[in-house]
Amino acid sequence: MTLATAPVVAAAPVKPRWRVPRLNTRLYLGITITGVIALTAFLLPLFYKGDPAAQGMFLKNLPVSGQHLLGTNALGQDIFWFLVFAIRNSLLLGVAVSAGCTLISTLVGISAGYIGGWYERIAIILTDTFITIPVFPILIVLSALVRGNTSFLTVGLILIAFGWAWNARTIRSMALTIREREFINMARFSGASTWHIITRQIFPYVYAYMVVGFINTILFAINTEASLAVIGLSNVAVPTLGSIIFWALNYNAMMIGQQLWIIAPIVTTVLMFLGLFLLSTGYNEYFAERRGVA
Amino acid sequence: MIQLKNVVAEYTTKRGRMKAVDGVDLVIPDGVIVGIAGESGCGKSTLMKVLYGDLGFPLSLASGSVDYGFTNDKGQPVTDANVQREWFRHVSIIPQSSMSSLNPVIRIREQFVDFPATSKDKKATLAKVREFVQRIGLPPESIDAYPHQLSGGMRQRIMVALATFLEPEVILADEPTTALDVVVQKEILLLLLELQEKMRNTIIFVSHDMGVHYQLTHQMLIMYAGKAVEHGPTEEIFRAPLHPYTLLLTSALPTIGDDRARQGLPGSPPSLWDPPKGCRFAPRCPLATEKCRTEEPPLVEVRPGHSSACHHIDRIPQLQADLAKAPSLDDLDEARLLAQVQENLRREHEIDATADAAPPSEVDRPEIPSEVADTVAPAGGER
Amino acid sequence: MLLHFDFGPSFTSYPKPVSEIILAAMPWTIGLLVTSTVIAWLLGNLVGIIAGYYNKRRFATALEVVGIVLYPIPYYVLALTVVLVLAYYLGWFPITSTFLPGPLTPQRVIWILYNSALPALTLILAGFGWNILSMKSLAVATKEEGYVQFARLKGVPDWRRMNRYVFRNALLPQLTALVLSLGTIFNGALLTEMIFAYPGIGLLMRTAAGAGDYNLLYGTITTAIIAVATAAFILDLIYPLFDPRIRLKG
Numbered sequence: 001m002t003l004a005t006a007p008v009v010a011a012a013p014v015k016p017r018w019r020v021p022r023l024n025t026r027l028y029l030g031i032t033i034t035g036v037i038a039l040t041a042f043l044l045p046l047f048y049k050g051d052p053a054a055q056g057m058f059l060k061n062l063p064v065s066g067q068h069l070l071g072t073n074a075l076g077q078d079i080f081w082f083l084v085f086a087i088r089n090s091l092l093l094g095v096a097v098s099a100g101c102t103l104i105s106t107l108v109g110i111s112a113g114y115i116g117g118w119y120e121r122i123a124i125i126l127t128d129t130f131i132t133i134p135v136f137p138i139l140i141v142l143s144a145l146v147r148g149n150t151s152f153l154t155v156g157l158i159l160i161a162f163g164w165a166w167n168a169r170t171i172r173s174m175a176l177t178i179r180e181r182e183f184i185n186m187a188r189f190s191g192a193s194t195w196h197i198i199t200r201q202i203f204p205y206v207y208a209y210m211v212v213g214f215i216n217t218i219l220f221a222i223n224t225e226a227s228l229a230v231i232g233l234s235n236v237a238v239p240t241l242g243s244i245i246f247w248a249l250n251y252n253a254m255m256i257g258q259q260l261w262i263i264a265p266i267v268t269t270v271l272m273f274l275g276l277f278l279l280s281t282g283y284n285e286y287f288a289e290r291r292g293v294a
Numbered sequence: 295m296i297q298l299k300n301v302v303a304e305y306t307t308k309r310g311r312m313k314a315v316d317g318v319d320l321v322i323p324d325g326v327i328v329g330i331a332g333e334s335g336c337g338k339s340t341l342m343k344v345l346y347g348d349l350g351f352p353l354s355l356a357s358g359s360v361d362y363g364f365t366n367d368k369g370q371p372v373t374d375a376n377v378q379r380e381w382f383r384h385v386s387i388i389p390q391s392s393m394s395s396l397n398p399v400i401r402i403r404e405q406f407v408d409f410p411a412t413s414k415d416k417k418a419t420l421a422k423v424r425e426f427v428q429r430i431g432l433p434p435e436s437i438d439a440y441p442h443q444l445s446g447g448m449r450q451r452i453m454v455a456l457a458t459f460l461e462p463e464v465i466l467a468d469e470p471t472t473a474l475d476v477v478v479q480k481e482i483l484l485l486l487l488e489l490q491e492k493m494r495n496t497i498i499f500v501s502h503d504m505g506v507h508y509q510l511t512h513q514m515l516i517m518y519a520g521k522a523v524e525h526g527p528t529e530e531i532f533r534a535p536l537h538p539y540t541l542l543l544t545s546a547l548p549t550i551g552d553d554r555a556r557q558g559l560p561g562s563p564p565s566l567w568d569p570p571k572g573c574r575f576a577p578r579c580p581l582a583t584e585k586c587r588t589e590e591p592p593l594v595e596v597r598p599g600h601s602s603a604c605h606h607i608d609r610i611p612q613l614q615a616d617l618a619k620a621p622s623l624d625d626l627d628e629a630r631l632l633a634q635v636q637e638n639l640r641r642e643h644e645i646d647a648t649a650d651a652a653p654p655s656e657v658d659r660p661e662i663p664s665e666v667a668d669t670v671a672p673a674g675g676e677r
Numbered sequence: 678m679l680l681h682f683d684f685g686p687s688f689t690s691y692p693k694p695v696s697e698i699i700l701a702a703m704p705w706t707i708g709l710l711v712t713s714t715v716i717a718w719l720l721g722n723l724v725g726i727i728a729g730y731y732n733k734r735r736f737a738t739a740l741e742v743v744g745i746v747l748y749p750i751p752y753y754v755l756a757l758t759v760v761l762v763l764a765y766y767l768g769w770f771p772i773t774s775t776f777l778p779g780p781l782t783p784q785r786v787i788w789i790l791y792n793s794a795l796p797a798l799t800l801i802l803a804g805f806g807w808n809i810l811s812m813k814s815l816a817v818a819t820k821e822e823g824y825v826q827f828a829r830l831k832g833v834p835d836w837r838r839m840n841r842y843v844f845r846n847a848l849l850p851q852l853t854a855l856v857l858s859l860g861t862i863f864n865g866a867l868l869t870e871m872i873f874a875y876p877g878i879g880l881l882m883r884t885a886a887g888a889g890d891y892n893l894l895y896g897t898i899t900t901a902i903i904a905v906a907t908a909a910f911i912l913d914l915i916y917p918l919f920d921p922r923i924r925l926k927g
Contacts (some may be wrong), residue, residue: 032800131857134905136864137882137898144886144894223751227864231871231883245757262757269754277749337681348830383834389830394823399845408841409831440921456831 014240023288027282032092033275041087052081053239061258062130073261074251083264087272093156093240097221099159102214105167110206112168113175123172135224138162143233152235155228161222166220167213174206183287206286209275215280219273241269296322296345296464296496301358303337303344306351312566313356314340314522317496319593320601324363324463327490327497329511331504333424333563336517342468343371344547345498346387347377364463383411386457386525388467396441400450403437411460426459427452430485447478458489464626471506484511504547509530515601516540519563519574522593526600534611536602539575541610545617558574560642571604579608581613688890698881703900706877711792712867713800721802721808722844722851728809729816729847741813747806752865756799758871763795770795776876796873803865811854815847819884822846849920856912863905873912 023031050057056076066070070079112123142158222241228234229242232250237242248262303315315337322328330338340353349355359373364384372380389395397405407416424434430532432451436548441449446488450470457465467486471479487510490497501507507514507528512532516524516539524537561578564570575593576582586604592604604610686692721744728740750758764772774792779785819825825842833842870879878897883892917924 132860132905132909134863134901135862136867137901140882141894141898144889146919219749224753227753227868228686233886245753266754266757270750273749273751274746296927380832387830395827397824399843400841408837409833411832441923442922545856576784
């Protein structure tokens with residue numbers, strides 16, 4: 001067939017089989033915002049010596065100046081550097097937790113969707129339980145039990161334990177629809193093993209949802225940790241977005257004229273979440289366009 | 295009668311503009327059932343949209359007009375410009391799939407009275423409807439149900455009822471039986487025939503199924519690549535067609551008791567982005583000559599009431615005879631069969647290479663907004 | 678123990694039984710939660726359906742942007758922003774809510790509403806954003822359905838198509854989504870209560886955790902879980918009212 005058509009194709013104007021769609025607006029914005037924040041958060045700390053969380057390093061409650069870009073707070077910490085480290089830690093936590101969650105949710109989701117049977121039923125029950133149980137109260141109990149000794153690691157592990165469920169559900173339903181499609185049956189009939197089918201056939205369709213789920217879980221992790229920190233139940237000695245706010249609230253930042261202490265993390269948090277969200281939906285759109293809106 | 299005067303309908307897309315219907319000029323008399331047949335992408339669905347007046351971005355009437363031959367309530371003649379106001383009053387439509395055309399969460403009776411043609415006097419309308427559905431074989435309570443409570447055949451009857459109970463002059467049916475099983479299909483076809491006989495309206499019927507056309511229609515319009523290539527009485531179209539495309543279409547139909555090998559029609563229609571000069575069927579036509587490739591044949595009346603667009607109408611009877619001489623399947627030995635298949639494939643590649651066919655179904659696909667493709671799984675769980 | 682709803686006495690308010698404390702706090706939480714969820718859901722869906730039905734116009738994109746901006750903002754940020762802007766800078770509302778005990782006089786009711794405004798506003802803003810977005814995309818998808826197209830071809834006017842055809846059908850998956858997000862909404866409500874010192878279950882939980890009052894903690898957690906499960910159950914019961922395909926088997 002190619003012999004007959006090849007010379008004609010070379011002469012005719014080339015029509016690509018599928019066009020790579022441009023990155024849509026959301027994706028652009030998302031990448032930009034997240035990129036800027038992540039870069040600053042990870043690069044800047046390399047230039048800082050010392051521990052930004054050390055109290056009493058500087059004079060308290062200094063206003064904005066060249067030395068202290070956002071001033072200092074009531075604990076004698078430089079707000080700007082504390083914030084930078086806080087962003088970094090929050091992001092690190094988010095990414096780490098999300099990695100763990102995505103791993104688990106993908107494994108559970110794909111296997112449940114594909115293998116089916118009693119295995120699937122158990123997986124569903126497990127997943128749905130974890131989804132319906134409101135995470136926050138559980139976290140409160142756990143941190144109350146551990147009282148004061150909540151290490152960052154503990155918080156992270158708990159977040160992983162509760163964060164995988166939602167995405168597992170999504171991935172499973174994707175896997176279900178894929179299972180019934182023609183090419184899977186083809187692979188099965190041609191003797192491919194279950195593992196091969198899962199990795200080579202189903203995976204490429206599911207990975208977009210994984211990516212979206214990954215970003216969403218980052219949001220979830222940072223959000224939940226910060227929520228805990230704001231009410232003082234996480235390890236507030238470690239600078240995170242949540243703990244800044246906790247200390248600011250504790251010292252009544254608004255009353256003593258230190259608005260920046262509380263406004264700066266709020267603005268940063270909003271920007272970061274917005275960026276991550278745009279990244280997530282932007283990628284979703286992009287992937288949908290690539291598939292030709294199947 | 296409906297007069298289509300040089301109708302050109304085009305789609306405006308990112309790639310440019312494409313004429314799905316490229317100059318259709320014909321007259322449809324009153325009180326007949328006309329069938330439109332042709333391959334995917336020939337423009338029949340677009341023509342239906344033009345006839346119904348369903349023109350909206352990206353479809354537009356680039357030139358030409360449609361005159362419906364009757365006047366509206368204000369006394370003005372109904373044309374493509376104002377036919378939208380007559381929807382379901384004087385012109386109605388029977389869509390393809392009955393299940394997806396009825397709102398699943400609202401009772402059927404509501405759907406009879408929620409449009410301008412009927413919403414003025416609901417009680418009277420409903421009484422009329424109840425009486426009407428009985429005439430077509432449905433119990434009067436059926437309209438009190440929800441769509442999912444009725445069977446597929448009953449729902450399609452409801453669609454027929456919707457389209458006919460106000461006794462419109464023109465009914466457009468876009469493949470109304472394609473999604474049904476043959477038993478129900480026959481019922482619906484008989485129903486349409488019956489109604490048409492009583493009401494004497496014009497039914498314009500699109501279908502892939504030539505068998506359905508034969509049973510139902512009085513006249514047929516054959517379309518190819520955006521052009522009307524033949525228009526005439528159904529019986530003649532099947533028995534003595536005046537266009538090679540029609541002949542090849544009808545001779546591909548299997549018949550019980552006739553085991554001659556069928557000759558398919560290799561290749562695919564030309565891309566409408568860059569239609570060939572001359573006759574558009576020439577690349578695939580066994581009778582094509584140089585004249586066909588350069589000069590486009592006009593649609594002319596060859597016999598009374600029967601027009602065709604072909605330069606070599608006189609050679610068609612010979613082609614017909616040749617096809618009739620096809621050997622019986624039993625007579626074909628394997629080697630010959632294989633040779634036949636290989637020959638068809640070769641011809642197909644040849645035609646594809648020269649015609650550079652684009653997927654014709656691109657035309658009729660509605661624009662799908664990108665946000666719709668995947669609803670983002672709400673990260674509601676992740677807050 | 679569970680069946681009798683008896684968790685024993687509270688450690689911090691010995692010997693007051695935990696169940697008593699919880700029951701006193703329940704109406705506050707339920708009131709706040711139900712009101713704000715209903716408002717957020719209704720408003721969000723209304724805005725969403727308009728944005729989705731007219732999604733080609735510019736105001737639809739504007740509405741969507743509102744949703745995009747609101748949705749990812751976490752509860753605590755919203756709470757603090759609301760406090761900063763409305764209480765601190767504009768001074769329209771009190772920074773912390775105080776609820777004096779006493780009988781339910783109309784005066785007191787207004788006082789309660791006034792002090793509950795900020796936490797309620799937080800919850801409404803938080804839920805509103807997501808409702809807009811999901812309803813919008815559902816509306817856009819539903820618009821493509823065969824029955825909506827057919828309604829158009831019958832000549833059904835825009836507003837009726839939007840309501841009876843698109844909205845009524847898009848509502849169904851929205852309802853399901855609501856059930857799934859109940860856990861999240863509840864989480865957010867608890868957090869909001871803690872930040873605003875609102876006398877609901879959330880605050881109880883926080884003080885119990887801080888003070889080591891395990892009975893109270895255990896009681897509140899259990900109540901929370903049961904509450905969410907019950908709400909989900911109720912919503913599941915309501916669903917058939919909206920979908921005749923489930924209500925009446927063909």
